[in-house]
Amino acid sequence: MSSDDHKAALFDTLVNAVGDDFYFIHPEDGSIQVLKSQNAASFSLQQEGEGDYDYYMEQTILKRSTDSTPSDVIEKMRLKSVMKALERLNTYRVYYSVSDDSGKVHFMQAIFIRHSRDEILLVVRDANSLLRHMSKRVDSLQNALHESKVELDKRSAFLSLMNRNIRGPLYSIMGLTKIAQQEQPDHTAIESYLHKVSMSGAYMSETIDDILDLRRIAKHDIKLRPEQIKLRDFFDRIGQYQLPGMDERGFLFSTETDTVNDLLVSMDVHCMERICNKLLFCASTYTMKGGRILLRAKNLYQESDFAQIELSVESQGIVMEPERLKLLTQPSEYFIDRITGDLSPLDIALVILKSYVKAMNTEQLSVTSDPNHGTAISLTLRLALSRKQEGEENPSAEASIDLRGKRVLIVDDNEINLEISEKLLLSKGIDVVSATNGQEAVHRFVAEKGNFDVILMDVLMPVMDGLEATRQIRSTQEIPNAQTIPIIAMTVNGLSENYDESFRAGMNAHLLKPVNPERLYSVISKVLSKKSES
Known part of the structure; x- marks a missing residue:
């Protein structure tokens, strides 16, 4: 096989696949050899022809160039400029524009690659499709950048709202608590301070609900849970x-x-x-x-x-x-x-x-x-x-649930939250057992053979979180009621995906902290009612 045949075979597959024009330039005599030329806006050489590279390059640019300064393009593409560039680069690229016989403008890319000491591979590529692809890519990136900026602006808005609307009542709570501690025994004054602390806390709770709602709205994440x-x-x-x-x-x-x-x-x-x-x-x-x-x-x-x-x-x-x-x-x-x-x-x-x-x-x-x-x-x-209305023969079982004597396992790593929950349940005559993380809750549930009526489970806890603890309790085969005991999430996580995570883990209800006491009693009664009906 001749050298020319070898070169043709070497590039045949690539040439046929991509549709670019391929040439060999011989620096020693400045000649150019066509491997494949099918682009009308490329060099005007025949498929098998050879000639002087600089001459044909210059004639093509002068005849077809649509650049404002074609002389600059010619200078960049002269063999001496190419040789000088390839002394420090593996690949040298020149971009220019030309028109074809119909007058259509093509943006071209000339790629010079040192193939050997005696040969330079020249690839001439019509960059129109590449530019279109790059333009679409730029548009896509700009859209993504805009969406990221909008998302960042919304996050900044949430942080700004938190800073503005939470610091005020938080300062009130801390200040009033300090004043109450320093006050001489005065039941009326302290009661007034506690009332104001309660009002400030309610305002903070409302603000947090607002921020969670705004995030749901911004994410189009409002899901109804009847x-x-x-x-x-x-x-x-x-x-x-x-x-x-x-x-x-x-x-x-x-x-x-x-x-x-x-x-x-x-x-x-x-x-x-x-x-x-x-x-x-x-x-x-x-x-x-x-x-x-x-x-x-x-x-x-x-x-x-x-x-x-x-x-x-x-x-x-x-x-x-x-x-x-x-x-x-x-x-x-x-x-x-x-x-x-x-x-x-x-x-x-x-x-x-x-x-x-x-x-x-x-x-x-x-x-x-x-x-x-x-x-x-x-x-x-x-x-x-709902099917059963007031006055029907079978009233809702929820209303008749007596919580006295019920046994509840409370799981929370925060001592203050744990104390509050215990006080609320004890006031209703409920027996309370506590655990401070998910792992402890699982051990307590197994040790007492599931002898609980309800589990109140925090979600974000060290050692083991509430979701994993719920999954482990549900998978405990040796405890008969492991699959049916009502487990209620009590958490600060209030987004739709948090509700979904709780239910997927095996929980029966999802309550947001701070929990309204009447709401807590109602949900406990409801899950107990459903369990008794099943």
């Missing part, structure tokens, strides 16, 4: 939560829910709580001290499986400005981009309100505001009815 509840109990809970703060701010707060109290519904309690609380916050923002605020729920009509409920908040006070009225009627998507560190408390309430209203399949709010009647905000909700 549970059965009597609306009388739900609105009683809302009233108990709102009344202290309303009194503190000088508002006359009341509820009117007679037409819905007897309904047993299936709904996401957290979502509904947030809607009610944010509606009340919006109303209170436009109410003067001494003004009345009414939360009303009205049963518009019902069928066998659902009830249509009108939920409204009415307040006496300042008329809402047109700009704010317009905001209340915007779709929820409008508020996603407004999540920044500069959000006011009212802005935060609107973002959360609109997002949860949409999650409940009720996008539109109805708003009226005038000097004679004040402000009214209302929406209509379609709530699924």
